[in-house]
Amino acid sequence: MEQHSQASSLAGARFVDPKVLARIGNLELLAKTVVDGFINGLHRSPYFGASVDFAEHRGYMPGDDIRRVDWKLYARTDRYYLKEYEADTNANFSVILDISRSMNFSSRGISKLEYGKYLCACLAYFAQKQRDRIGCIMFDNDIVSHIPPSAKHLDRVLHTLDRAKAERKGDLKVPMQKMAEHFGRRGILLIVSDLYEDPEAVMEAIKPLRYRGNDLIVFHVLDPAEIDFNFSEASSFQDLETGEQIPVVPSALAEQYRSLIQEHIAALSSRFSQNRVDYALVNTATPLDYALFKYLSSRQRLSRVR
């Protein structure tokens, strides 16, 4: 795996198999174990404190907060400029976890949902250390639970993650639309889903979030079996969400399937990059560190005010 090797190249990173992590019952302890180990391996601190350093001026655009207008400059130039600083505040960090039934799939002991939970817990914990405000949204074909971002919400977020169960059919469009209405303040949105929709539909669903100026990170969680399709027995395949069954001879279909899923991944990757959305395919066999690395790079980018 390309991504896996990329993560493995991180110096000092501890690669803990998610299956091993699954033995830790407590999500907070799990997150602490992963994040602390990850941080210890970095050469410099990943934290970005609040700063009052001036960055630049930019012209006023309708809709900008007038409180941020540099009135002194206006007095001198008779034009409106906004004064911008580097990381003038901590960011809102929301994890958006897909808990549709398809996330229940597992071929190697840990389901996509569990992996997603660990991922969200680790990142929330990491963000907490970053002094970001943490929120959480879980959705299937609607929003199931919503915890607004707050510096004190780590416990609630972890508890809600812990209790999450995949019970319903999934959909992206409706819940994303509703979420867009919720986020008044831009921040970092971390979407964890298996994205079983047409790439165009995925983009259409996610766009409302993007328009709000949020920084989106999409983790596309897939089980190794979904990517490799290494089934051997002829069987009836049942859709976890619809219950529909079709008879399948894997030997005859595997190659076809693999090319289709790779096409899907490629299409998603292409669409997301075109829309300036960070996209990462995460295999549930991949250690969680890799996901943290992806987050870190995004956070660093956000630290620069645009």
Added chain:
Amino acid sequence: MAFLAPLFFAALATLAVPIVIHLTQRERKQIVEFPSLMFLQKIPYQSVRRRRIRDWPLLALRLAAIALIVLAFARPFFERPIIALASSAGPREVVILLDRSYSMAYGDRWARAQAAARQVVQDLSQSDHATLVLFGTGAQLEVRATADLSRVLAAIDGAALSAEATRYAPGLKLAQRILADSTLRTREVVMISDFQRNGWVRDESLRLPEGTTFTPITITDAQPANLTVSSVLPQRSVFSGQERVTVAAGVMNRGPAAVNNVQVRLDLDGRTIETQTITVQPTLPASVTFQPFTLARPFTRGTVRIGDDSLKEDNAFHFVVSPSQRLPVFILDPPRAPREASLYLQKALAIGTTPAFQVDIRQSDTIASTDLDRHRVVILNDVAALSSGEILKRFVSQGGGLFVVLGERANWGTDSNDLLPGVPGAVVDRAGRGGALAELDFSHPILELFKTPRSGNPSTARFFRYRAITMKPDAAAAGKTTQQAPAQRVIARFDDGAVAMAERTIGSGHVILWASTLDNNWNHQFQKTVYLPFVHQAVRHLANYEEPANWFTVGEVVDPGHLLRTSGLGLQDGTGALVLTPTGQRIEQSGTPTPVQLDAAGFYEVRGRSNQTSVSIASNLDTAESDLAMLDTQELSAAIAGRPGGSNTAAADAAVITPEDQERRQNFWWYLLMAGIVLLGLETAISNRMKGPIEGTKITPSAAA
């Protein structure tokens, strides 16, 4: 090749099941849950459903296994000739039970039964032994265990119907005994009967020897109809001083349909008195009441008769009625006694109806020896010993009754030794509350009346005076035992242990000695409710009175001597009797008459050898036999042999060895079933070995994909 249960071949339709499954049913596959079929559904595929049979050997195995199992359930067997089968099984002991009860007279049942019996005998081989038993209420062994089959055939031809009812047990018990004595290994009982339900009473001890084959051959008709006169009730009444009898008869319809315009006729002494027409609904009784007629002479013979049907024997019901006879009672009062000396006795006896009493009262010093002979009972009411003591003794020994009532004037002395059970002694005065009867022998016919609760208590009367009675030494002890009827017995004692009532039997007559009076002088018994029944019962007992029966049932035993004695015609000892049966047979008996069994329906005539007059009695068939409802022969077979060995009439008529027997002896079904099971096991092994990739549906990526 024949089959015992060919209906099971319908199960061959199940052969289509594996074929249909083979052609249509997809094999069950493992189900894999997959997050989304989004991509799989995008892959074009072509499904090739199998519409041709693969694995021919496997299918053939399955079909063969099912066919063999079905064949096993059909119970196949090879039909072999009876003689060959019989000879292969060795000589047989065959007991033929032929029902000759009167219900076999229905239609042509008897002829069919004889033909069936003959067929059974003709099917026997020369080495077989045959026994013929005719049964009705009892069983009669006609021919016992003989290889001479011609004798058996002759006995069958000579057999005749009886007037008896059906009882299976006697015949089966006789067969049981014969088979138990037999040395032959193969034993068989063939019962030829109409198998009426009434004839069977379950008896656990009635089991044929183990290995015995029981073959019932049913002689029956579809929905037999039968009308019968089930009962007759003559009711007496007195009109204008004359006794009249009203006869009510019951007619029962045992058939499935109503019978209209049934002529019911009453004949008296051979003359038709009245005919009525009625309608009898199915399975219901109807009653007919004829006009009353005046009884002119004793032993009037009556018959209620209905029209003929398929079973004529039960269409008539006979009865005999006689004018009521008063029981002559002779009360002897002491000389110069006042007229009311026996007032209470006289009044008590005036009330009786069954029988009515004819009471004569005389003073003891005015009687002649011939006066006693006209009476059945003599009551000596406080009378001293008669001068003609021998006359009394002869009277009693010839069946007369003597009731000795003791008062203060009854002085007997040594005369009592020959006649009385004890010697009357001094007067016992129980001043104050008096005494009461305490120890009562309720087994005695006089006191038996008061045996049951709330039927009267003789101990309530108070006795202020009574005569002491000294029983003879042996009699006092004998009075305690009631196992044997002693010559002398104490029937009752007072609460002080004194004898209150004792009896002595002399010849065929009785003497009762009563220690107190039967009036209001010495006790208060006359005031008690038990007084009247006590006096009546004592007189009836002393007179040996029995209510005359209007009819008897065939099979009952009657004593001609008893009939003659109780009829009042008298019978001298040793004179013998003559009995004329309804069939005209004369049964002459010399000396003391012996009991005669009634074996025909109609009127029997009994006359003493020295008498010109005769006694008539009516004999009727057992009406239970009229019910032709059938017994389940399987039930009978199971009860007596512990296994069903029966066959239906047609099959049994055709062969003595039933198809069931033949099939049981060959047992092909067992081998077929085992072969079917082995094939199924083989099929399972082969199919497991052949189990490979998915067979139900084949999916291949299309060329375009």
